[in-house]
Amino acid sequence: MPISESFGIPYKAMHRCSHGGSYTVEQHRFCTACTMQKHWPSGDNSVPLLHVSRSCEPASPWFSLLRACLFDGSDSLPARACAYNRMTRSCRYTNVDTARIAAVSCSHSPFTSPVAHARLMELLDDVGPTLTHFVHCGDLLEAAAASVHADEHDHTLADEFEHASNFLRSIREALPESCRLIWMNGNHDDNIFKRDPRRIPKALRDMIEIGRDSRWPEFSNWTQHPYAKNQRGQVQIGQVVFFHGFDAGQTSDELEALQFNNITGGHSHRLFVRGHTHRPVPPTQCHRTRKVPLPYWYANVGTLGPLTPDWASRMDTSAWGAACLITETKTDRPNRLCAKNWNAELVRLQEI
Numbered sequence: 001m002p003i004s005e006s007f008g009i010p011y012k013a014m015h016r017c018s019h020g021g022s023y024t025v026e027q028h029r030f031c032t033a034c035t036m037q038k039h040w041p042s043g044d045n046s047v048p049l050l051h052v053s054r055s056c057e058p059a060s061p062w063f064s065l066l067r068a069c070l071f072d073g074s075d076s077l078p079a080r081a082c083a084y085n086r087m088t089r090s091c092r093y094t095n096v097d098t099a100r101i102a103a104v105s106c107s108h109s110p111f112t113s114p115v116a117h118a119r120l121m122e123l124l125d126d127v128g129p130t131l132t133h134f135v136h137c138g139d140l141l142e143a144a145a146a147s148v149h150a151d152e153h154d155h156t157l158a159d160e161f162e163h164a165s166n167f168l169r170s171i172r173e174a175l176p177e178s179c180r181l182i183w184m185n186g187n188h189d190d191n192i193f194k195r196d197p198r199r200i201p202k203a204l205r206d207m208i209e210i211g212r213d214s215r216w217p218e219f220s221n222w223t224q225h226p227y228a229k230n231q232r233g234q235v236q237i238g239q240v241v242f243f244h245g246f247d248a249g250q251t252s253d254e255l256e257a258l259q260f261n262n263i264t265g266g267h268s269h270r271l272f273v274r275g276h277t278h279r280p281v282p283p284t285q286c287h288r289t290r291k292v293p294l295p296y297w298y299a300n301v302g303t304l305g306p307l308t309p310d311w312a313s314r315m316d317t318s319a320w321g322a323a324c325l326i327t328e329t330k331t332d333r334p335n336r337l338c339a340k341n342w343n344a345e346l347v348r349l350q351e352i
Helices: 059-071 077-091 113-130 157-172 187-191 217-222 252-265
Strands: 096-106 134-137 180-184 224-226 235-237 241-243 272-275 281-289 292-300 321-330 342-351
Touching: 096 113, 113 157, 113 321, 113 342, 134 157, 157 180, 157 217, 217 292, 252 272, 252 292, 272 321, 272 342, 281 342
Parallel strands: 096 134, 134 180, 180 224, 241 272, 272 292
Antiparallel strands: 096 321, 235 241, 281 292, 321 342
């Protein structure tokens, strides 16, 4: 029985080479002395397939395992199929990098909590040198000048930019130079640029240039993403998806996780991280019903802003808190990661 039939591989033909001697086989290449060539069954004779010989010396650990699977002395179909499955499982992620990410949200400059900020810096002193990404999930600014609600704040938009710039700089300086810095715009940030005459007058909107104003060069160090409930409004690193959030109901974390799962391809085993509600939630599995889990998870990083603001005096803020999510994930494409390849921990920074 041909080896391809033994393994049940309809689109590949693997045969022993008929030549003798010892030859080197590199991954995804032919034996240099082999003249036998097989092609895709579709009739495309321009794509030759891989040949493996018992006498060939493997040039990589992958081929050592492959040769052991093909020539282990067993001709039974179950034995060879099991050996092939073991090979593919052990080799699937050997060359995939790992990202280590920290995420926060809703710092609302200039109202950022000094306690939460100080504890975040203490956390970054510990884990910062190992981070590959830092994600601010939005509402970096309060944007009081662009609010449609009446307020009595004395600060200006320039004061917010100055405070936010210093806040981001303190984070960047605690991280490695190679760490990627990401700022997801939240609804407060987006209010500044929104085409709404009740917010920033149209004649002044072009004067606001976050990232290009020489007075606040820190913004140019951060990659900004728009506030949008589509592909543009999210950042995906391996199996972890970051966005700001739109709804604020008690079940909105789970509902928006499922919505963004559909928006971003529907791949399983992913974690969806957001802020917006100011209620920190550790990584939690989604459920179709109470007893039927789904292969998706969600988390909320709460707020670094004030926990009892005046404007929320008539609201229940007992669940509000400051937190930072530390997560590790494989960075391969989600459609290639067929199992849960991330882990995450929510670190509480401040609670009411």
